[in-house]
Each structure stands twice: as structure tokens, then as C-alpha cells.
Amino acid sequence: MKFKRKVYLDNNATTQIDKKVEKKIKSFVKHYGNPSSMHLMGKYTGDMVETARKYVSELINAEPEEIIFTSGGTEANNTILKGVASLLKEKGNHIITSIIEHPSIIQTCEFLEKQGFQVTYLPVNSDGLIDLNELERAINGKTILISIMTANNEVGSIQDIKHISEIAHGKNILFHTDAVQAVGKIPIDVKTMDVDFLTYSSHKIYGPKGVGALYFKTSKKFENLIHGGHQEYFLRGGTENTIGIIGFGETAKVMIEEGLEYNNKIKSLRSLFLNSIKEFFPNVKVNGPLTGGLFGTINLLFPETDNKRMVALLDYYGICTSTGSACSEGEKEASHVLKAIGLSNKDAGSSIRFSIGKYSTKKDIKYSVRKLKEILNDKISLQYLSPEELNESIILNKDYLLLDIRSNFQRKLTKPIAKAELLNCFKTDEYFNAIPKNKNIILICELGSNAVNAGYKLKKRGFSNVKVLLGGYLSWKAIHPDLFRKYIKDN
Numbered sequence: 001m002k003f004k005r006k007v008y009l010d011n012n013a014t015t016q017i018d019k020k021v022e023k024k025i026k027s028f029v030k031h032y033g034n035p036s037s038m039h040l041m042g043k044y045t046g047d048m049v050e051t052a053r054k055y056v057s058e059l060i061n062a063e064p065e066e067i068i069f070t071s072g073g074t075e076a077n078n079t080i081l082k083g084v085a086s087l088l089k090e091k092g093n094h095i096i097t098s099i100i101e102h103p104s105i106i107q108t109c110e111f112l113e114k115q116g117f118q119v120t121y122l123p124v125n126s127d128g129l130i131d132l133n134e135l136e137r138a139i140n141g142k143t144i145l146i147s148i149m150t151a152n153n154e155v156g157s158i159q160d161i162k163h164i165s166e167i168a169h170g171k172n173i174l175f176h177t178d179a180v181q182a183v184g185k186i187p188i189d190v191k192t193m194d195v196d197f198l199t200y201s202s203h204k205i206y207g208p209k210g211v212g213a214l215y216f217k218t219s220k221k222f223e224n225l226i227h228g229g230h231q232e233y234f235l236r237g238g239t240e241n242t243i244g245i246i247g248f249g250e251t252a253k254v255m256i257e258e259g260l261e262y263n264n265k266i267k268s269l270r271s272l273f274l275n276s277i278k279e280f281f282p283n284v285k286v287n288g289p290l291t292g293g294l295f296g297t298i299n300l301l302f303p304e305t306d307n308k309r310m311v312a313l314l315d316y317y318g319i320c321t322s323t324g325s326a327c328s329e330g331e332k333e334a335s336h337v338l339k340a341i342g343l344s345n346k347d348a349g350s351s352i353r354f355s356i357g358k359y360s361t362k363k364d365i366k367y368s369v370r371k372l373k374e375i376l377n378d379k380i381s382l383q384y385l386s387p388e389e390l391n392e393s394i395i396l397n398k399d400y401l402l403l404d405i406r407s408n409f410q411r412k413l414t415k416p417i418a419k420a421e422l423l424n425c426f427k428t429d430e431y432f433n434a435i436p437k438n439k440n441i442i443l444i445c446e447l448g449s450n451a452v453n454a455g456y457k458l459k460k461r462g463f464s465n466v467k468v469l470l471g472g473y474l475s476w477k478a479i480h481p482d483l484f485r486k487y488i489k490d491n
Contacts, residue, residue, distance in 0.1 A: 005317070005318040005367065006318045006320075007318060007319045007320065007364045007367055007368055008320045008357070008359070008360070008364075009319060009320060009321050009354045009355060009356060009360065009364070009368060010320045010321055010322050010353075010354075010355055011296060011355040011356060011357030011360075012153050012154075012181060012204070012296070012297060012322075012353065012355035013322055013355070014203045014204065014209065015203060015204060015205065015206045015207075015357055016206060016357070016359050017206060017207065017208060017247075018206040018207070018250075018251060018254055020250060020254050021206060021207055021208070021247050021250045021251050021254065024246060024247065024250040025208065025243060025246065025247045025250075028048065028242075028243060028246045029243065031044060031045055031048070032045075033045040033046075034239060035048075035049050035239075035240055035242060036229070036230070036231065036239065045242055048242070048246055048249075049069075049240055049242060049245050049246070050064065051249060052245045052246050052248060052249020052250070052252075053067050053069070053245075053249070054249075055249045055250070055252040055253040055256065056069075056213050056248055056249055056252045057215075058252065058256055059183065059184075059188070059200075059252040059255055059256060060179075060183060060188045060189065060190050060198065060200070060215060061188075061189040061190055061191050061192075062190050062191075062215050062217075065233075066190075066215055066216055066217060067213050067214070067215060067216070068213065068214040068216055068232045068233065068235055068236060069211060069212070069213055069214075069232055069236070069240060069241070069245050069248075070199075070211070070212045070213065070214055070236065071210055071211065071212065071241070072201050072202075072203070072209070072210060072211065072212035073102070073104065073178065073180040073199050073200065073201040073204075073212045074102075074104035074212075075212065075225075076199035076200075076201075076212050076213065076214040077102065077104040077105050077108060077147075077178055077199050078104060078108050079214055079222070079225050079235075080145075080147070080176045080197045080199065080214065081095070081105065081108045081109065081112065081145070081147065081176075082108065082111075082112070083222035083223065083225070084144060084145045084174055084176075084222075085112050085115070085117055085144070085145070086222070086223055087222055087223070088144040088145075088174075089144075091142075091144055092141070092142035092143060092144040093116060093117045093118055093142055093144070094117070094118045094119075094120070094140055094142040094143040094144065095109060095112065095117060095118070095119045095120070095143070095144065095145045095146075095147065096119075096120045096122065096135065096138050096139065096143060096145070096146045096147070096148075097109055097119065097120070097121060097122070097146070097147045097148065098121065098122045098123075098124060098130050098148050098149070099121045099122060099123055099124060099336070099340045100124050100128055100149070100152055100154075100155075100157075100336070100337045100340045100341070101147070101148075101149055101178065102149065102153060102178055102180070104178075105147060105149070105178060106121075106336070109121075118142070120138045122134055122135060122138060122148075123340065124157070124340050124341060125341070126288075126341050126342050127157055127288060127289040127292075127293075127341070128152050128155045128156075128157030128288050128289065128293075128337070128340070128341050129157055129159060129160075129289075130148065130159060130164075132160065132163060132164065132167065135164065135167055136167055139167075139171050139173065143171070143173050144173065144174065145173065145174050145175075145176060146164065146167075146168045146173055146174070146175050146176070147175075147176040147177070147178070148161070148164055148175075148177060149177060149178040149179070149180075149181070150177045150178065150179040150181070150182035150186075150188070150198075151179070151181040151182040151185065151186065151293075151294050151297075152181065152288070152297075152337060153180070153181045153297075153337075154287075154288075154297075154299055154335060154337040154338065154353055155287050155288025155289070155293065155297065155299045155337060155338075155341065156181075156288055156289065156293035156294035156296075156297030156298070156299070157288050157289050157293050158182070158186065158289075158292065158293055158294065159177075161177055161193050161195065162192065162193055162194065164177075165193060165194045165195055166194070169194065174196045174197070175195050175196050175197070176195065176196060176197035176198070176199070177193070177195050177197070177198050177199075178199050179198050179199060179200050180199060180200055180201045180204055180212075181204065181294065181297075182200075182294075183200040183204070183205060184204065184205035184206075184255050184260075185260070185263070185294050185295070185296065186260070186294070187260070188200075190215055190217070195215070195217070196217050197214065197215060197216060197217065198214075198215040199212065199213070199214050199215070200212060200213055200215075201213075202244065202247065202248035202251055205251055205252075205255060206251055206254070206357075206358070207247050207248050207250070207251030207252075208243070208244050208247040208248065208251075209244075210241060210244050211241050211244030211245055211247070211248045212248075213248070216235075222235060224236070224237060226238055262358040263295050265358070266295045266296045266356050266357070266358065266360070267295040269356050269360055269361075269362065269365050270295055270296070270298055270356060272362065272365050272366075273298065273354065273356070273365045273368070273369065274286070274298060274300075276365070276366070276369040277300070277369060277372060280373050280376070281302065281372075281373075281376055283302075283303050284300055284301065284302055285300070285301040285303070286298065286299065286300060286301075287299040287300065287301055287338055287341065287343065287351055288341060295356075296355050296356040296357060297353070297354075297355050298353075298354050298355070298356070299338070299351055299352070299353045299354075300351065300352055300354065301343070301347055301350055301351045302350050302351070302352070302376065303347070303350055304350065305350045305376070306349065306350065307323045307349055307350055307351055307352050308323065308349075308452045309381075309382065309452060309456065310352055310372075310375055310376075311323055311352060311453075312452045312453040312455070312456045313375045313378065313380075313456050314352075314368075314371065314372070314375065315453055316453070316456055316457055316460065317371045319367075319368050319371060321352050321353065321354055322352070322353050323335065323351070323352060323353065334348035334349055335348050335351070338351055354368075380456065380459045380460070382452065382455045382456065382459065382466065382467075382468055383466065383467045383468070384467060384468050384469075384470045385442060385467040385468065385469050385470065386470050387469065387470060387471055387475045387476040387478075387479045387480070388479055390442065390469060390476050390480070391480070391483065392483065394442065395417065395419055395483070395487055396419075397440075399439065399440050400439070400440045400441075400442060401421060401435065401436075401439040401440065401441050401442070402417055402419055402420035402421065402442045402444060403420065403421050403423050403441060403442065403443050403444060403454075404416045404417070404420040404421065404422050404423060404444050404473070405423045405425045405428060405443060405444065405445050405450060405451060405454055406425065406444070406445055406446050406473060407425055407446075410446050410473075414473060414474065414477060415488040416473075416488065417444075417487050417488060418487050418488060419487065420444065425445075425450065428454055428457065429457070432457060432458060432461060433461075435458075435463070437462060437463055437464075439465065440465045440467070441458065441463060441465060441466045441467065442467050442468075442469060443455050443458075443466065443467070443468050443469065444469045444472065444473050444476075445469075445472050445473065446472050446473055446474060447471065447472040447474060447475075448468065448469065448470055448471050448472040448475070451468040451469060451472070452468055455467075455468045
């Protein structure tokens with residue numbers, strides 16, 4: 001895809017790979033030995049994996065043998081919650097977490113509830129912090145685990161992990177913290193924090209995707225997460241993701257060497273960004289803590305705006321932002337984090353998360369502010385079509401052009417409408433130039449959000465009759481199963 005300019009302000013979703021890490025990964029690709037093999041090539045690879053484990057452990061002041069490599073934070077969170085539940089189910093069935101946790105915690109807890117476990121979801125205040133007195137009151141004789149994230153991915157609030165750990169251990173309860181958004185941004189020391197389990201991920205700290213780690217202090221043995229091999233101390237069978245692990249190790253090494261020296265720069269850019277926006281949009285509000293949170297995370301409420309519209313237009317100008325957690329993008333419901341800190345659905349739908357990283361520049365911030373000002377003064381508006389309205393009167397009407405901009409994989413799972421034009425979602429710009437402007441265009445994506453982006457691109461090109469299918473193709477299929485069966489494209 002070609003951009004007029006690229007400004008990346010979505011570092012909480014993922015980060016650019018550090019140049020030193022990229023170089024390390026490239027140099028290691030030629031070493032293809034299996035780390036479990038006994039020959040020289042295998043031993044060399046195995047040594048590299050263990051060297052990476054050493055650096056990954058040092059990053060949080062742990063011991064190498066306390067680190068389990070996973071595919072990322074989500075797997076690590078699942079491992080802890082399900083592992084503790086299975087291990088201690090005879091002792092108790094109660095888990096405590098917070099209402100603003102990452103989906104990998106919330107949805108795993110919901111899964112465990114279906115297995116007979118009870119879960120208490122602690123509320124938070126407007127800064128996204130739990131009440132420690134409420135935490136103590138929530139504990140009962142059946143409580144086996146407390147899981148509270150260190151730093152929130154949407155509003156940047158930082159919990160008092162040391163105090164929470166003291167409360168848990170005072171009651172002989174295991175404590176886990178999801179530190180995916182915290183490691184590399186604030187000092188993390190598992191010995192000082194005194195946690196039993198901590199999860200973190202490579203791609204949030206300028207390393208490769210698809211690899212994370214689990215700090216595992218307890219000597220109790222979990223049931224294997226994946227059976228079939230001795231890897232990762234028999235907890236996670238299967239050949240290691242050696243390239244990812246080596247990249248993660250180098251990422252940790254760079255972090256250890258650099259420390260948090262770039263935080264002052266990020267803090268300065270945050271102040272410039274917010275103060276510049278206030279000059280032309282004084283009603284802007286910060287969601288979450290004004291001070292004391294993650295420097296790089298700034299979630300802003302622009303009253304009376306549509307965040308999907310704004311994110312789409314920012315993307316049009318090459319500026320990458322989000323409406324919330326990357327794992328929740330595309331959801332029709334408002335952010336559960338923003339609702340938890342007291343925002344209405346309307347205000348949550350007017351909020352955007354910007355996350356600044358070590359590669360962000362003053363030039364990036366100034367450009368983004370300038371384009372934000374243009375967008376907030378832009379009167380372009382999209383029309384929406386409800387799933388109920390997409391019926392035969394439109395499907396069979398030659399004046400309408402249905403554009404299916406889903407991925408090929410999505411179309412394999414759910415066949416497209418026979419009349420729809422199938423558009424490569426990565427080549428929309430090329431196709432839009434060939435569309436006749438007298439057509440009534442209906443944009444269809446999987447859940448509705450990607451079509452908003454495409455809609456504004458068409459509007460910018462002078463197309464006047466453009467509508468976005470609300471809720472996307474899956475909503476239409478659910479409401480019109482008969483039409484779906486009648487008009488889908490055959491193989």
C-alpha cells in the first residue's frame with residue numbers, strides 16, 4: 001500500500017522492529033539447526049535460545065529458568081488462568097480480576113465461568129485504578145488467583161502492583177499481572193513486585209511478533225499447555241520459534257542497554273500533542289489519568305465526533321491510530337475500558353487512542369496535529385445502510401454497485417453476494433479510479449469498520465452516493481439468512 005506519508009501513533013498495538021533486532025534476526029536466519037538436536041548445529045541454536053532467555057529474564061530481574069517462551073501475551077495469559085484453575089480447583093473456584101483487563105484475560109475468565117468457576121470483576125475509578133479496599137473485600141475462602149494488569153493498554157493507567165501482591169500473599173493467594181504494556185515503558189522488577197506470574201510480549205517493545213514470555217515463580221507444576229515434547233521445561237511442547245526468540249532476546253538486550261532514556265522524549269511529544277490540539281479544539285478531554293500513567297498512551301475524547309470516521313480520515317492521511325485495543329478493533333460495542341472509567345457509549349464512540357513510541361518525532365506530531373485540525377473542520381459525512389435495508393430491491397438494482405472489500409480468507413469462510421464486485425482490500429486505491437461516479441455504492445466489509453475507511457476515500461474522490469453496510473457482512477447474513485442462501489456466489 002502507498003501512503004502520502006506514514007506517521008505511526010499506534011505503538012500500543014505493536015511497534016516497529018528495532019534496527020539492531022532486525023540485524024540480529026537476519027544474521028540468525030542461516031542457522032537452521034533444531035535446538036533439541038544433539039549435533040553441533042542444533043547445540044548452537046539451543047545456546048542462542050538460552051542466551052535470549054537470559055536477556056529476556058534480566059529485563060524483569062528474573063532468573064532464566066523462570067521464563068517460559070510463548071507465542072505472545074495472549075497465550076501466556078491463557079496459560080496462567082487456565083493452569084491455576086486446573087491446578088487448584090480442589091482448593092477453590094474463585095478468581096479476581098478487573099473490568100478493564102485485556103480481552104485475553106476477560107474472555108478466558110468468561111470461559112472458566114462456564115466451567116464452574118466464579119469470577120469477580122473489580123470496577124475502576126475515572127483514572128482506571130482499582131480500589132484496594134474493594135479488592136480485599138472481594139477475597140473469600142475459595143479465592144485461588146488474583147490477576148490485575150500492570151498498565152492498561154487503552155488509557156495508560158498503572159496499578160499499584162506491589163500493594164496488590166501484598167494483599168494476595170497475605171491471604172495465601174497466587175497473583176498474576178499482565179505486564180504486556182508495562183515492560184519497556186516503566187521499571188519492572190519481579191522480585192520487588194513479588195508477583196507469582198508475569199506476562200509480556202516482544203512486539204510491544206520493538207521486537208518481532210509471535211513471541212512472548214511468561215515469568216513463572218511458583219514451583220508448582222502445571223499440566224502441559226501443549227503435549228508432544230520436552231520444550232520449555234515440558235510445559236509447551238513443540239519446536240521453538242527460534243527466530244522469534246532470538247529477536248526477543250536481542251530486543252531485551254537493547255532495552256537493558258538503553259534503559260528508559262527515550263521516556264523523556266515521549267513525555268515531551270505527548271505534551272506538545274495535547275497542548276497543540278487544545279489550541280484549536282479546547283473541548284478535547286483526556287480519558288484516564290492526566291498524570292501518573294504511561295507517557296506514550298494518550299486517549300482523547302473529541303465530543304460530538306465519530307471516532308471511526310476520524311480514524312478512517314487519519315488513515316487517509318497516513319496517520320495510524322486506533323479506537324482501542326488492537327484485539328478488539330472492529331467490535332460493534334463501545335470500548336469496555338472507556339465505559340468502565342465512566343464514559344457513555346456516545347463519548348466512548350468519540351474517543352481515539354494515540355500511542356507514541358521511541359521512533360515518533362516532533363515532525364510526526366506536528367503533521368498529525370495539522371491533519372487533525374483539518375479533519376475536525378471537515379464536513380464530509382458518510383451515509384449508512386442497515387443490514388435490514390440490504391434486500392432484493394438493492395441487490396437486483398442495476399443502479400447499485402456492491403463492493404465486497406473483505407479479504408479472500410473471509411470470503412472463503414462466508415461466500416460473497418453473487419452480484420458484488422470483489423475488491424482486494426489492499427488495492428482499493430487502484431480500483432476506485434475505475435468506478436463510475438453515477439453509481440450508488442454500497443461498501444461491505446466483515447464487521448463494518450474497514451468499510452468506513454474506504455467510504456471516506458471515495459468521498460474524497462468526489463463520489464456522492466456512498467453508503468456503508470452497518471455491522472458488515474456477518475450482520476447482514478444473520479438478519480437475512482434466506483437472501484444469503486439465495487444470492488451467494490457459487491464456487
